[in-house]
Amino acid sequence: MNSSQALIISSDSFGVGVHCSIRGGLHNAFHEAESLGIDTFQVFTKNQRQWKEKIIDTEEKSRFLDSYKTSRVKMIFSHASYLINLASNDDALWERSASALIHETQRCHDLGLEFTVVHPGAAKELGEQEGIKMVVKALKIVLHKTKKFPVKILLENTAGQGSSIGYRFEHLKQIMDGVDSSRIGMCFDTCHAFAAGYDIRTKGGFEATMEELDNIVGLKNLHVIHMNDSKGESGSHLDRHEHIGKGKLGLEPFRQIMNRFAHIPKVIETPKKENMDAVNLEVIRGLIH
Template sequence: MKKAGHLLGVHCSVSGGLHNAFEEAGKLGIDTFQIFTQNQRQWINKKYEPEIINAFKKSWKSSSVITVFSHCSYLLNLASEDEVLRSKSIDALIGEVIRCNDLGLSFCVLHPGAAKGQTEAQALDHVIDALKQVFAETKNCTSKILLENTAGQGTSIGYRFEHLGAILKGVDSVRLGVCFDTCHAFAAGYDLRTKTTFDQTWMEFDRLVGRNNLLAIHLNDSKGDLGSRIDRHDHIGHGKLGMDAFRWMLHEFSDIPKILETEKEGDWDNMNLTKLRELN
């Protein structure tokens, strides 16, 4: 029997230094977390000096953290029809993969992108080409890229399992996987509220994406309704998903790291984690 809260964590802050995330993890008693390796809303492309990498690895070693992963910048759009933005996004993703690899992070989570003026098929083709280029240029790295399902807000792609499946198939790399966000899936129209619809959703996922490609989970409740295509995370048990969905997620995916991405202000991380641990 695994302990309550096994591979359950939150998105940690790295303000004041990357290694500070381990301090937060220690306080919260979590064994996995997600970080931004640099400011997620800026076009910067850091390469970390050995001292920073060593400090990070040292803090990791003295912690009980098992898995750490990053979330890519929100600015990236590998699907863009604008060649300049697309190539900027490719460079940024290459930088992200290298940072992850240098820090020993298993993977970085990526939003597939937005189609804007194009068809979804054209947008998906751009993503496939871009990812092939990123993998070709980071051949000596082992860190993986995980496509996150989106809520389908605006012209975002990745809100249908078909999109994720098409990218996986098109890129065909062992370094590509999937991160499943419960809020996004629900907002995109995948119902997780009853056992029947929960199982149907996962059968769809198995058929179109493949369970073996699922390497991370974001556990967020949803402010938006089923199929609303609104990307607004809510605290666990406060949104439209209901606690059963989280209970089944914890039971079904006990060996996959699960991260909360809910508002951190006050004591919310602790309260959300406690709620989830009690479901175990």
């Protein structure tokens, strides 16, 4: 790593968290966080598979903010809807996507969240370069319309499934340069990176990938790491998350992250079934030297 940033363990360090459910109300995420003993989590601020927007009412807002104040949670991320496609050449879908991200940003602001994570989008027949231009155009509008609530938008690297862009660090860099705003940052997903062809299974492979990330995007722009093992092989472009240590990634990349990126919040996004969140947390916590 040519930048010293990667190795500095800031006094503000974060453990590993999970994606928490908001079933029964947004504040319920804090109950789940407490039972798992985590200081970081991610939520959907509304039903992520529907376009219908949700306005946070005063009561829900104050319940959430009260829970935040009294909990030991230090950092919460929102993950924007999976329906959003900022790279679309379908005008209606593109506009709807920008509008949805504006609403997401508003909700984050209402809930006191600093960041929302979004996938750049799928370019379809438009092609990657034109798709990237559409993303830049959309983000500029979103940032302009949300000047009053300066939530940061984190672009997540993708597995490169279908025509999705963002599977190369260069795509994210191009978007960031095009938008040119301190409100745009990055989320690194281990499963997506591996499926996209960044072989992070070994210490050497992990270091080389982080060096590349630093050279292209800059580690100072990395605000969260998604900790997911991968069902697919390196370069498979398969976006299928597996429980930690049960997939093709193994434990080494998670060991590297836990010991070298203590200053970056981390979130596990593996299928929520039975007590698997607790199991995954225990596996990852056991990797800290």
